[in-house]
Amino acid sequence: MIAFVLRRLIQAVIVMVAVAFFAFLLFPYVGDPVVFLLGQDAKPEQIQAHRALVQQMYKLYGARHFDRYEFLLALTDKLGGIGLEHQRSSENSGDTGYFTEWDKTWLGRDLLPHEFNHSWNGKYRRGADLTTPNFNVPMGDSLLWLYEGQTQFWGQVLAARSGLWSPQQARDVLANVAGTYDRGRPGLAWRNLQDTTNDPTIAQRRALAFRNYQMSEDYYSGGQMVWLDVDGVSRRHAVIRIDAADRAVIEDLGSTNGTFVGGVPVARATLLRDGDCIRIGTVELTFRAWVDTPTKRIARRT
Ligand SMILES: [Zn+2]
Numbered sequence: 001m002i003a004f005v006l007r008r009l010i011q012a013v014i015v016m017v018a019v020a021f022f023a024f025l026l027f028p029y030v031g032d033p034v035v036f037l038l039g040q041d042a043k044p045e046q047i048q049a050h051r052a053l054v055q056q057m058y059k060l061y062g063a064r065h066f067d068r069y070e071f072l073l074a075l076t077d078k079l080g081g082i083g084l085e086h087q088r089s090s091e092n093s094g095d096t097g098y099f100t101e102w103d104k105t106w107l108g109r110d111l112l113p114h115e116f117n118h119s120w121n122g123k124y125r126r127g128a129d130l131t132t133p134n135f136n137v138p139m140g141d142s143l144l145w146l147y148e149g150q151t152q153f154w155g156q157v158l159a160a161r162s163g164l165w166s167p168q169q170a171r172d173v174l175a176n177v178a179g180t181y182d183r184g185r186p187g188l189a190w191r192n193l194q195d196t197t198n199d200p201t202i203a204q205r206r207a208l209a210f211r212n213y214q215m216s217e218d219y220y221s222g223g224q225m226v227w228l229d230v231d232g233v234s235r236r237h238a239v240i241r242i243d244a245a246d247r248a249v250i251e252d253l254g255s256t257n258g259t260f261v262g263g264v265p266v267a268r269a270t271l272l273r274d275g276d277c278i279r280i281g282t283v284e285l286t287f288r289a290w291v292d293t294p295t296k297r298i299a300r301r302t
Contacts, residue, residue, distance in 0.1 A: 041099065041100075042099040043099070043102075045163075046099055046102060048163070049162050049163040049164045050112070050162070050164070052161070052162040052163055053112060053113055053116065053158060053159075053162035053164060054069075054116075055162075056158050056161045056162050057113070057116055057117065057120075057158060060154065060158065061120050065087070065119075065120070065124045066087060066088045066119065067088075068088060069088055069089060069116070069119065070088065070089040070090075071089070071090055071092060071112055071115075071116070072089065072090070072091045072092065073092045073093070073094055073098075073112065074091075074092070074093045074094070075093070075094050075095065075096050075098045075099075076093065076096060077096050079093055080093075081093050083111045083114065083115050084115070085115045085118030085119065085122060085123060086119075086123065087119050087123035087124060088119070090112070090115035090116060090118070090119075092111050092112060092115055094108055094109075094111065095108060106164075106165060106169055107173075109159055109164040109165060110155045110156045110158075110159040110164070110165065110173075111155075112164070113154070113155040113156070113158040113159045113162065113164065114151055114152065114155030114156075115155075116158075117151045117154045117155050117158065118147075118151055121146075121147060121150055121151050121154070122147045122148075122151060126143075126147065127140070127141075127142065127143025127144065127146065127147055128140075128143065129141075129142050129143065130143065130147070141197040141198065141201075142194060142197060143197075144197040144219050144223075145193045145194055145196075145197060145219040145222070145223040145226070146223065148217075148219055148220045148223055149193075149219055149220060149222065149223010149224050149226055149227055150223065150224075150227045152220045152221065152223060152224040153223075153224045153227035153228055153231070154227075156170055156173055156174065156224070157170065174224075174228065177221050177224060177225065178225060178228075180221070181221075181222065181225055185212050185215065185218075186212050186213045187212060187213050187214055187215035187218075188215070191215045193218055193219050193222045193223060193226070194219070196215050196216065196217060196218040196219045196222070197217075197219045199215070199216055199217045199218075199219075200217060203216070205217075229281065229282050229283075230281075232256075232257050232281030232282055233255075233257075233280055233281040233283060234253070234254075234255040234256050234257070236253045236254075236255075237252070237253060237255040237259065237280055237281075238250060238251060238252050238253055238255060238259040238266070238278075238280055239251050239253060240272065240287075247271055247272075248271070248272040248287070248289060249269045249270065249271055249272065250266055250269070250270050250272050250278065250287075251266065251268070251269045251270070252265075252266045252267075255280075257281050259278065259279070259280055260278070260279040261276055261277070261278055261279075262276060262277055263277075263279075272287045272289070273287070273289070274287065274288055274289040274290075275287070275288070
Protein backbone atom coordinates (compact mmCIF):
# COMPACT_ATOMS: atom_id res chain seq x y z
CA MET A 1 0.00 0.00 0.00
CA ILE A 2 2.81 2.39 0.95
CA ALA A 3 4.64 1.45 -2.26
CA PHE A 4 1.46 2.24 -4.19
CA VAL A 5 1.10 5.66 -2.54
CA LEU A 6 4.79 6.37 -3.14
CA ARG A 7 4.43 5.44 -6.79
CA ARG A 8 1.45 7.78 -7.10
CA LEU A 9 3.42 10.56 -5.41
CA ILE A 10 6.34 10.11 -7.77
CA GLN A 11 3.93 10.14 -10.72
CA ALA A 12 2.42 13.37 -9.41
CA VAL A 13 5.86 14.97 -9.14
CA ILE A 14 6.69 13.91 -12.71
CA VAL A 15 3.46 15.49 -13.93
CA MET A 16 4.25 18.73 -12.04
CA VAL A 17 7.72 18.88 -13.60
CA ALA A 18 6.14 18.37 -17.01
CA VAL A 19 3.72 21.20 -16.30
CA ALA A 20 6.66 23.47 -15.47
CA PHE A 21 7.81 23.05 -19.04
CA PHE A 22 4.56 24.36 -20.43
CA ALA A 23 4.44 27.93 -21.52
CA PHE A 24 1.60 29.88 -19.97
CA LEU A 25 0.60 33.03 -21.76
CA LEU A 26 -1.78 34.99 -19.61
CA PHE A 27 -3.45 38.06 -20.99
CA PRO A 28 -5.49 39.99 -18.44
CA TYR A 29 -8.31 42.23 -19.53
CA VAL A 30 -6.95 45.51 -18.26
CA GLY A 31 -3.93 47.20 -19.79
CA ASP A 32 -1.17 45.56 -21.78
CA PRO A 33 -1.15 41.79 -22.03
CA VAL A 34 1.26 40.18 -19.58
CA VAL A 35 3.16 37.12 -20.69
CA PHE A 36 4.50 34.49 -18.29
CA LEU A 37 6.78 31.93 -19.81
CA LEU A 38 8.06 28.89 -18.02
CA GLY A 39 10.52 26.38 -19.35
CA GLN A 40 11.53 27.80 -22.71
CA ASP A 41 13.35 31.00 -23.56
CA ALA A 42 11.59 33.23 -26.02
CA LYS A 43 13.04 36.23 -27.81
CA PRO A 44 11.47 39.65 -27.19
CA GLU A 45 10.16 39.82 -30.78
CA GLN A 46 8.47 36.44 -30.34
CA ILE A 47 6.74 37.67 -27.19
CA GLN A 48 5.84 40.87 -29.00
CA ALA A 49 4.05 38.91 -31.75
CA HIS A 50 1.90 37.19 -29.09
CA ARG A 51 1.10 40.54 -27.46
CA ALA A 52 0.21 41.92 -30.89
CA LEU A 53 -2.14 39.00 -31.48
CA VAL A 54 -4.21 40.05 -28.46
CA GLN A 55 -4.27 43.70 -29.52
CA GLN A 56 -5.16 42.81 -33.12
CA MET A 57 -8.03 40.57 -32.00
CA TYR A 58 -9.38 43.39 -29.82
CA LYS A 59 -9.17 45.73 -32.81
CA LEU A 60 -10.95 43.20 -35.02
CA TYR A 61 -13.93 42.74 -32.72
CA GLY A 62 -13.89 46.13 -31.00
CA ALA A 63 -15.24 44.68 -27.73
CA ARG A 64 -14.49 41.97 -25.18
CA HIS A 65 -16.97 39.85 -23.29
CA PHE A 66 -14.51 38.43 -20.72
CA ASP A 67 -12.62 39.87 -17.77
CA ARG A 68 -9.60 37.69 -18.46
CA TYR A 69 -8.41 35.22 -21.06
CA GLU A 70 -5.78 32.51 -20.59
CA PHE A 71 -3.87 30.50 -23.16
CA LEU A 72 -2.39 27.19 -22.07
CA LEU A 73 0.31 26.30 -24.55
CA ALA A 74 2.12 23.01 -24.03
CA LEU A 75 5.34 22.67 -26.01
CA THR A 76 5.85 18.97 -25.83
CA ASP A 77 6.06 15.77 -27.84
CA LYS A 78 4.75 13.78 -24.89
CA LEU A 79 1.10 14.78 -25.31
CA GLY A 80 -1.19 14.46 -28.31
CA GLY A 81 -1.75 17.60 -30.36
CA ILE A 82 -4.67 19.73 -29.24
CA GLY A 83 -6.35 23.05 -29.90
CA LEU A 84 -9.47 23.34 -27.78
CA GLU A 85 -11.45 26.54 -27.47
CA HIS A 86 -13.37 27.96 -24.54
CA GLN A 87 -14.83 31.41 -23.97
CA ARG A 88 -12.16 32.58 -21.51
CA SER A 89 -9.31 30.20 -22.27
CA SER A 90 -7.92 27.71 -24.72
CA GLU A 91 -5.84 24.57 -24.43
CA ASN A 92 -3.16 24.32 -27.09
CA SER A 93 -0.09 22.32 -27.92
CA GLY A 94 2.81 23.21 -30.15
CA ASP A 95 6.06 21.86 -31.47
CA THR A 96 8.93 21.58 -28.99
CA GLY A 97 10.81 23.98 -31.29
CA TYR A 98 7.99 26.55 -31.12
CA PHE A 99 10.36 29.29 -29.89
CA THR A 100 13.77 27.71 -30.47
CA GLU A 101 13.16 26.79 -34.13
CA TRP A 102 10.91 29.74 -34.96
CA ASP A 103 11.56 29.67 -38.72
CA LYS A 104 10.92 25.94 -39.05
CA THR A 105 7.77 25.68 -36.95
CA TRP A 106 5.82 28.66 -38.34
CA LEU A 107 3.08 26.58 -39.97
CA GLY A 108 1.45 25.75 -36.64
CA ARG A 109 1.50 29.31 -35.35
CA ASP A 110 -2.04 30.13 -36.47
CA LEU A 111 -3.30 27.83 -33.71
CA LEU A 112 -3.44 30.46 -30.94
CA PRO A 113 -5.12 33.05 -33.23
CA HIS A 114 -7.64 30.38 -34.28
CA GLU A 115 -8.58 29.28 -30.78
CA PHE A 116 -8.60 32.85 -29.43
CA ASN A 117 -10.95 33.89 -32.24
CA HIS A 118 -13.37 31.18 -31.12
CA SER A 119 -13.95 33.09 -27.90
CA TRP A 120 -16.02 35.47 -30.02
CA ASN A 121 -16.99 33.29 -32.96
CA GLY A 122 -18.30 30.07 -31.52
CA LYS A 123 -18.47 30.69 -27.77
CA TYR A 124 -19.79 34.21 -27.15
CA ARG A 125 -21.85 33.90 -30.33
CA ARG A 126 -22.72 30.44 -31.58
CA GLY A 127 -24.80 28.72 -34.25
CA ALA A 128 -28.52 28.55 -33.45
CA ASP A 129 -28.70 24.74 -33.23
CA LEU A 130 -25.52 24.64 -31.16
CA THR A 131 -27.30 26.54 -28.41
CA THR A 132 -29.16 23.93 -26.40
CA PRO A 133 -31.01 24.42 -23.12
CA ASN A 134 -29.15 21.60 -21.36
CA PHE A 135 -26.75 18.72 -21.97
CA ASN A 136 -29.58 16.24 -22.60
CA VAL A 137 -30.36 17.98 -25.90
CA PRO A 138 -27.88 17.04 -28.66
CA MET A 139 -26.05 19.97 -30.17
CA GLY A 140 -26.46 20.61 -33.91
CA ASP A 141 -23.53 21.43 -36.17
CA SER A 142 -25.27 22.95 -39.19
CA LEU A 143 -23.48 26.31 -38.82
CA LEU A 144 -19.96 24.99 -38.31
CA TRP A 145 -19.05 26.31 -41.77
CA LEU A 146 -19.38 29.70 -40.05
CA TYR A 147 -18.03 28.66 -36.64
CA GLU A 148 -14.90 26.99 -38.07
CA GLY A 149 -14.74 28.49 -41.57
CA GLN A 150 -14.69 32.11 -40.46
CA THR A 151 -12.39 31.27 -37.56
CA GLN A 152 -10.00 29.53 -39.94
CA PHE A 153 -10.03 32.69 -42.06
CA TRP A 154 -9.50 35.14 -39.19
CA GLY A 155 -7.01 32.84 -37.46
CA GLN A 156 -4.72 33.04 -40.45
CA VAL A 157 -5.29 36.74 -41.14
CA LEU A 158 -4.54 37.51 -37.48
CA ALA A 159 -1.42 35.32 -37.59
CA ALA A 160 -0.16 37.71 -40.26
CA ARG A 161 -1.41 40.93 -38.62
CA SER A 162 0.27 40.02 -35.33
CA GLY A 163 3.59 39.02 -36.89
CA LEU A 164 3.33 35.34 -35.94
CA TRP A 165 3.44 34.81 -39.71
CA SER A 166 4.94 37.06 -42.32
CA PRO A 167 2.42 38.46 -44.85
CA GLN A 168 4.00 36.19 -47.48
CA GLN A 169 3.57 33.09 -45.33
CA ALA A 170 -0.11 33.95 -44.86
CA ARG A 171 -0.58 34.46 -48.60
CA ASP A 172 1.16 31.16 -49.37
CA VAL A 173 -1.12 29.26 -47.00
CA LEU A 174 -4.26 30.92 -48.43
CA ALA A 175 -3.06 30.24 -51.99
CA ASN A 176 -2.43 26.60 -51.12
CA VAL A 177 -5.99 26.21 -49.81
CA ALA A 178 -7.47 28.10 -52.78
CA GLY A 179 -5.41 25.87 -55.11
CA THR A 180 -7.16 22.75 -53.80
CA TYR A 181 -10.54 24.23 -54.84
CA ASP A 182 -9.31 25.99 -57.97
CA ARG A 183 -10.22 23.26 -60.44
CA GLY A 184 -13.31 22.23 -58.60
CA ARG A 185 -13.56 19.33 -56.20
CA PRO A 186 -15.65 16.41 -57.52
CA GLY A 187 -17.23 15.95 -54.10
CA LEU A 188 -18.85 19.38 -54.30
CA ALA A 189 -21.13 17.95 -57.01
CA TRP A 190 -22.95 15.80 -54.46
CA ARG A 191 -22.04 17.18 -51.06
CA ASN A 192 -22.28 20.79 -49.93
CA LEU A 193 -20.06 22.42 -47.31
CA GLN A 194 -22.80 22.36 -44.70
CA ASP A 195 -23.08 18.59 -45.00
CA THR A 196 -19.35 18.18 -44.37
CA THR A 197 -20.05 19.36 -40.81
CA ASN A 198 -21.32 15.79 -40.26
CA ASP A 199 -17.97 14.36 -41.27
CA PRO A 200 -16.37 14.10 -37.80
CA THR A 201 -19.40 12.04 -36.71
CA ILE A 202 -19.35 9.80 -39.78
CA ALA A 203 -15.63 9.40 -40.44
CA GLN A 204 -14.32 10.11 -36.92
CA ARG A 205 -11.25 11.78 -38.38
CA ARG A 206 -9.90 8.58 -39.89
CA ALA A 207 -7.97 8.68 -43.17
CA LEU A 208 -10.34 8.73 -46.16
CA ALA A 209 -9.94 7.13 -49.56
CA PHE A 210 -10.84 9.25 -52.62
CA ARG A 211 -10.56 12.39 -50.54
CA ASN A 212 -11.58 14.73 -53.39
CA TYR A 213 -14.74 12.78 -54.05
CA GLN A 214 -15.74 11.98 -50.48
CA MET A 215 -14.84 15.41 -49.14
CA SER A 216 -13.83 15.61 -45.51
CA GLU A 217 -14.09 18.40 -42.94
CA ASP A 218 -14.25 20.92 -45.75
CA TYR A 219 -16.26 23.32 -43.62
CA TYR A 220 -12.87 24.56 -42.31
CA SER A 221 -11.05 25.22 -45.58
CA GLY A 222 -14.10 25.65 -47.84
CA GLY A 223 -15.67 27.91 -45.21
CA GLN A 224 -12.44 29.87 -45.09
CA MET A 225 -12.73 30.48 -48.84
CA VAL A 226 -16.32 31.68 -48.41
CA TRP A 227 -15.21 34.25 -45.84
CA LEU A 228 -12.24 35.28 -47.96
CA ASP A 229 -14.79 36.00 -50.69
CA VAL A 230 -17.00 37.94 -48.32
CA ASP A 231 -14.01 40.00 -47.22
CA GLY A 232 -13.57 41.16 -50.83
CA VAL A 233 -16.58 43.42 -50.26
CA SER A 234 -15.73 46.64 -48.42
CA ARG A 235 -17.86 47.82 -45.50
CA ARG A 236 -18.89 50.89 -47.49
CA HIS A 237 -18.61 49.56 -51.02
CA ALA A 238 -21.18 51.08 -53.38
CA VAL A 239 -24.48 52.92 -53.32
CA ILE A 240 -27.50 52.90 -55.61
CA ARG A 241 -29.61 56.05 -55.48
CA ILE A 242 -32.48 57.58 -57.42
CA ASP A 243 -31.53 60.88 -59.04
CA ALA A 244 -33.68 63.97 -59.62
CA ALA A 245 -34.88 62.56 -62.96
CA ASP A 246 -36.11 59.36 -61.24
CA ARG A 247 -33.29 57.24 -62.65
CA ALA A 248 -31.27 54.63 -60.71
CA VAL A 249 -27.59 55.49 -60.44
CA ILE A 250 -24.77 53.45 -58.94
CA GLU A 251 -21.57 54.87 -57.43
CA ASP A 252 -18.50 53.18 -56.03
CA LEU A 253 -17.58 54.46 -52.55
CA GLY A 254 -13.81 54.06 -52.92
CA SER A 255 -14.00 50.29 -52.33
CA THR A 256 -10.83 48.20 -52.30
CA ASN A 257 -11.86 45.80 -55.05
CA GLY A 258 -14.10 48.03 -57.14
CA THR A 259 -17.64 47.89 -58.49
CA PHE A 260 -18.46 46.72 -62.01
CA VAL A 261 -21.53 47.08 -64.21
CA GLY A 262 -21.58 44.74 -67.20
CA GLY A 263 -17.87 44.04 -66.56
CA VAL A 264 -16.94 47.75 -66.77
CA PRO A 265 -15.44 49.40 -63.65
CA VAL A 266 -17.65 52.08 -62.14
CA ALA A 267 -15.40 55.15 -62.09
CA ARG A 268 -18.17 57.73 -61.71
CA ALA A 269 -21.94 57.78 -61.13
CA THR A 270 -23.33 55.28 -63.65
CA LEU A 271 -26.86 54.90 -64.86
CA LEU A 272 -28.45 51.51 -64.20
CA ARG A 273 -30.87 49.82 -66.55
CA ASP A 274 -33.22 46.91 -65.94
CA GLY A 275 -31.25 43.66 -66.17
CA ASP A 276 -27.79 45.20 -65.60
CA CYS A 277 -25.29 42.85 -63.97
CA ILE A 278 -23.50 44.46 -61.01
CA ARG A 279 -20.39 42.86 -59.52
CA ILE A 280 -19.20 43.72 -56.01
CA GLY A 281 -16.15 41.70 -55.03
CA THR A 282 -17.05 38.26 -56.35
CA VAL A 283 -20.78 38.76 -55.74
CA GLU A 284 -22.92 39.28 -58.82
CA LEU A 285 -26.25 41.06 -58.56
CA THR A 286 -28.91 41.66 -61.21
CA PHE A 287 -30.55 45.07 -61.16
CA ARG A 288 -34.29 44.97 -61.88
CA ALA A 289 -36.51 48.02 -62.35
CA TRP A 290 -40.26 47.97 -62.62
CA VAL A 291 -42.38 50.86 -63.78
CA ASP A 292 -45.80 51.18 -62.24
CA THR A 293 -48.37 51.13 -65.04
CA PRO A 294 -51.86 52.04 -63.93
CA THR A 295 -54.33 49.27 -64.74
CA LYS A 296 -57.87 49.94 -65.87
CA ARG A 297 -60.32 49.88 -63.04
CA ILE A 298 -63.01 47.35 -63.49
CA ALA A 299 -66.34 48.49 -62.25
CA ARG A 300 -67.61 46.14 -59.65
CA ARG A 301 -71.27 45.38 -59.44
CA THR A 302 -72.81 45.01 -56.12
ZN1 LIG B 1 -11.80 25.76 -34.57
